[in-house]
Amino acid sequence: MAHVPVIGIGAISSLGNNVRQGFNAILEAQDGISPLYLFDSGLKTPPLCAQVCTIPVSDNAPNRTASLALCAARESLAHIEKRQSLSLAIVVATTVAGMTRSERFYKQLRQDPGHIENAGRELAFHEPTALSGFLCGALNAHGFYTLSTACSTGLHAIGMAKRLVETGAFDLCVAIGADTLSLLTIRGFSSLLLIDPSGCKPFDAQRAGISLGEGSGALCLASQKALRVTGVRPLAFVSGWGASADCYHMTAPHPGGAGAALAVRAALKEADCQPADIDLIATHGTATPDNDVAEINAMRTVFGKLPLFCSMKRSIGHTLAASGVLEAVFSVCALQQGIVPPTAGFAQPDEKINAAPAQVQRKELRHVLKNSFGFGGNNAAIILSHADCG
């Protein structure tokens, strides 16, 4: 397996509409969450969420998820010229897709059966694959895959994009993760009592759950041919992808993190890295009491002594399928600039975890591990390597 160059990145989140704004805000440990104002969740108190204030106008995007995805994808391709002769694929990661319009339509339909006449317009983009089709058209892409594996989807999309490039199937492949806030996810996580009313606090002793968010991230991966044709230099490399299943429970992580450790080991093996080579773990770090303990247990199983680690969830919220790609984009920034990002929301160490996330600091980073875990016991890990490590 090859180390595949990353030649473009894009991001839109509650912290800003491009990579630079987003990463600068993460370095300042900005709090990206605020009371939900996008729609009425029906909960007594609006939950704290990471919301995108304004999305740049995107041509005829059928829904908010598509607008976010197009914004990030275009940023990742903006500087890549002479790509007309290259084959381009996209791998799209989403859980919500067109659900925001579907749930609004269904609510109205329940109130007024006559509303059924609007079904054609409102449900045209319900299927997740419709998002990929729209993005293909807007980006002049030729092929695509649409993945949905809950909160781990984004990293699987990067892993599949890596494979599509290294097998020669496509010259360029953009992994795009996109999700928007929806009634389904807010009420769903609320029904599981997994939303922290005071905002998420990753790895903190007082943590009590997640803060949902919305956004999109995009990573453009390139073949050697694409590097020659475009003349673009790698920003970093995707060097390993690991995937596994817990086989334990549909929502709770394996307490010892056995499945997560399996995915991380597979990613390390593919990257030809030893555990000691990892300089930073960009954790999944959702801030639920169980998840953070299980993730650290898994990392101890693999690494023994923990490398530096961070979580970006308080800054950009838990953006579900987008989270893996968005946080991978910011991990590429960390590699490029040699900076370990801080963990907003963390204040007090937890005895059960017995480890604290890193303070913001300058450090030469060569390899970063990015983790994502999801419902269904789904685990994903990728290794991102410095541009000098190709």
Next chain:
Amino acid sequence: MPRLFFHMRIVVSSMEYLSILSASAVLPSQEATWTDEVPTTLKRRDPRIWQMSYVAAARAMKNCPEEPNSIIIATALGALDETKNFLDGVFTDGLGSPRNFIASVHNSMAGKLAQEFKVAGPNLTLCDGHNSLASAIGACALLKNEDLPALVVAVDENIELLDRLIPYLSSECKQALENNKQEGAVAFVLHNKGGNHGPLVRSFGPLFIGSREPDKSCTALIQSQNPDGQTAVSLPSRTDGSFLSVPISIHELFRARSSGSFALCSFSPSSKAIAVVELCQ
């Protein structure tokens, strides 16, 4: 790896051939007794779409000489009934059921099968509408050797709400859903051992065609890959239009041991994309 020229002078590659080690199907409209094979624990609590997935997977694995190391689900709409039930709860009394929410995620079938059959490797769910099986086979071809064989299950369900909506949908959505009475699950165990290890399958796409005509695009794609014209072709307009058309056809050809090369084409009106699954046996 063979390469082919497609529209816009862009070179698109096919995936490698995979061996079909075993295959099975659960089509409730054709066999009323399939639920007899659902374990009591699943029958009591679990969604119908999980149960169909379970029985199809169990049948495929029972006839398979090797155990799978990964699971790939192909689904257009996922656990639609659970999504509807959760929203009904929210809109009726303000309380959605956590159980419905958990099951509503598109990858819930994949997670459940991993848990039931203890398959700890990669666990992916591809949601490309009518092209989902092609996507799943493509994803399978991208897995590492140690992650194979893979259990690939194409599954979708029909619910009463869809029947009510269909007359009001746009022509494209209508075309996508009106024949989708064929709910069920079709399972394959796939390996990358070529040669003597059973019938072979590979996929092309999904490939975006925009406003181009699906049948013509599929024909051009297949002709560029099989210039000798020896492949029997089933175009999108000749299928019943359901999400499961291609998986069911592949399963029937596999069971009948029909010899030759077959190209089963699909078109997703939602994404305006075509895909081809090619079976050689």
